[in-house]
Amino acid sequence: MMPVISLEKVTTAAVVRVEDLTTRERMAALYASDMPNRFRAGSVEATQVAAWIVQGAERLGAEELRRRAVFSYGQRLMEMGARVPVHAQAAHERRFPRAGRLDQAERAAAGSTVWARLSASALARNADAEVEGGCPCGGGGWIAMPPLPEAPDAMTCPVHGREATRRHAAGQAVSA
Structure with missing residues (x-):
């Protein structure tokens, strides 16, 4: 069997x-x-x-x-x-x-x-x-910075910043 x-x-x-x-x-x-x-x-x-x-x-x-x-x-x-x-x-x-x-x-x-x-x-x-x-940028590509004299108010996110830069170069809306 x-x-x-x-x-x-x-x-x-x-x-x-x-x-x-x-x-x-x-x-x-x-x-x-x-x-x-x-x-x-x-x-x-x-x-x-x-x-x-x-x-x-x-x-x-x-x-x-x-x-x-x-x-x-x-x-x-x-x-x-x-x-x-x-x-x-x-x-x-x-x-x-x-x-x-x-x-x-x-x-x-x-x-x-x-x-x-x-x-x-x-x-x-x-x-x-x-x-x-x-992520601190919320996926938008920019991280808000504390206000300092002669400093930008946001920095590019190390994780999502490439995509935000690509969208900006293409003339698309970029959220901050």
């Missing part, structure tokens, strides 16, 4: 290709993987880094991986502009509580782009960023 196989229990796992992940998705995957907290650059083979990336991506799932990557890049852009909202900083620290591990994951993810170039789809998403809990 042949065993009965229930198709309800059969699932297919999506194959994770490192090339199809953005740099920030790779970083989030590495952080979630079994990657050691410290290792010297060049002391680990690319195949091992790739295995950690795949492991972390599978562990998080596509949706959570993407969410962490987009918020992480938004956080980085806001840090560079010295405009990180308190709520976004707190969320970032909850998501990535070990700064040293995050730094290691960022460096390994950046290095992975040498031997695993970003695919066209990953490259198209690579600059996607959001600020968790809402």
Whole structure:
């Protein structure tokens, strides 16, 4: 007698290709993987880094991986502009509580782009960023500044400013 196989229990796992992940998705995957907290650059083979990336991506799932990557890049852009909202900083620290591990994951993810170039789809998403809990610009591209003598009343948002600049150059309305 042949065993009965229930198709309800059969699932297919999506194959994770490192090339199809953005740099920030790779970083989030590495952080979630079994990657050691410290290792010297060049002391680990690319195949091992790739295995950690795949492991972390599978562990998080596509949706959570993407969410962490987009918020992480938004956080980085806001840090560079010295405009990180308190709520976004707190969320970032909850998501990535070990700064040293995050730094290691960022460096390994950046290095992975040498031997695993970003695919066209990953490259198209690579600059996607959001600020968790809402951006100070409200998505308009401009952050209001406190009034100071000889200072502008707004600055370009590090996360949404590119889109505002593009709209301005095209002669479209830009909200401040």
